[in-house]
Amino acid sequence: MTSTASRPSRVAKLPPRERILDAAEELFQSEGIRRVGVQAIAEKAETTKMAIYRHFETKDALVAEWLRIVAADYQAAFDRVEAEYPGRPREQILGLARFIAEGLPAVSHRGCPFINSIAELPDRSHPARQVIEAHKALQTRRLVGMCTAAGLADPEQAAAGITFVLEGAQVSTHNGSIDQVGDRLLKIVEGIVDQHRADLTPSRATTD
Numbered sequence: 001m002t003s004t005a006s007r008p009s010r011v012a013k014l015p016p017r018e019r020i021l022d023a024a025e026e027l028f029q030s031e032g033i034r035r036v037g038v039q040a041i042a043e044k045a046e047t048t049k050m051a052i053y054r055h056f057e058t059k060d061a062l063v064a065e066w067l068r069i070v071a072a073d074y075q076a077a078f079d080r081v082e083a084e085y086p087g088r089p090r091e092q093i094l095g096l097a098r099f100i101a102e103g104l105p106a107v108s109h110r111g112c113p114f115i116n117s118i119a120e121l122p123d124r125s126h127p128a129r130q131v132i133e134a135h136k137a138l139q140t141r142r143l144v145g146m147c148t149a150a151g152l153a154d155p156e157q158a159a160a161g162i163t164f165v166l167e168g169a170q171v172s173t174h175n176g177s178i179d180q181v182g183d184r185l186l187k188i189v190e191g192i193v194d195q196h197r198a199d200l201t202p203s204r205a206t207t208d
Contacts, residue, residue, distance in 0.1 A: 017055045019045045024066050029110045033063055033120045033128075063117075064127040070113050071135035078142050089150035090193055093143070093162065097189040100166045101182035104173045112170040139163075152196035161192045 014022060023044035027036040038059050042049045056062040081095030110116075114132050121129040140159060147155035147162075169185040172178040 064131050067131045089146045107170045107173045111174040158196040
């Protein structure tokens with residue numbers, strides 16, 4: 001849902017459903033979920049409320065679908081590093097850290113869509129909130145799997161530490177509290193991985 005083309009020329013070529021999602025993405029990211037109404041989305045997408053409801057039963061369903069697309073982009077990052085570094089889990093983990101680091105400039109302006117959305121969706125039964133929680137659970141399982149494959153001493157603890165750093169880096173970038181966040185992020189993640197490898201006894205250690 002991103003492109004180097006200007007938004008008007010790009011959006012004009014999109015099918016109606018994708019045009020609605022594109023408009024919703026831009027408005028939800030810039031103004032927040034609660035502040036944006038269906039009419040505003042319709043105007044941004046150059047369509048009507050009735051057309052939106054033909055594609056999405058409710059605004060909540062539209063929010064959930066937007067976050068499902070965002071989640072798919074993050075899961076695709078796992079797929080890419082696994083394909084780029086087959087059989088090299090340490091490099092896969094560092095590749096994920098680079099993916100987050102490279103996305104930090106966008107986060108500095110709008111913030112992480114998951115963090116922002118959770119702040120607006122306290123009800124855990126909300127369909128969009130369920131999308132976020134399912135995505136985060138899958139992300140954790142995949143990261144634990146990489147840590148296990150890398151032979152780290154405590155894969156779950158290592159994955160937890162890496163997750164804290166990745167998510168914390170996005171918050172720190174958004175609030176401007178830390179400089180050189182991308183570089184620091186990469187060094188910290190590498191340190192976590194190498195520390196957990198160092199904690200292994202020689203007989204248990206593995207190599208990529």
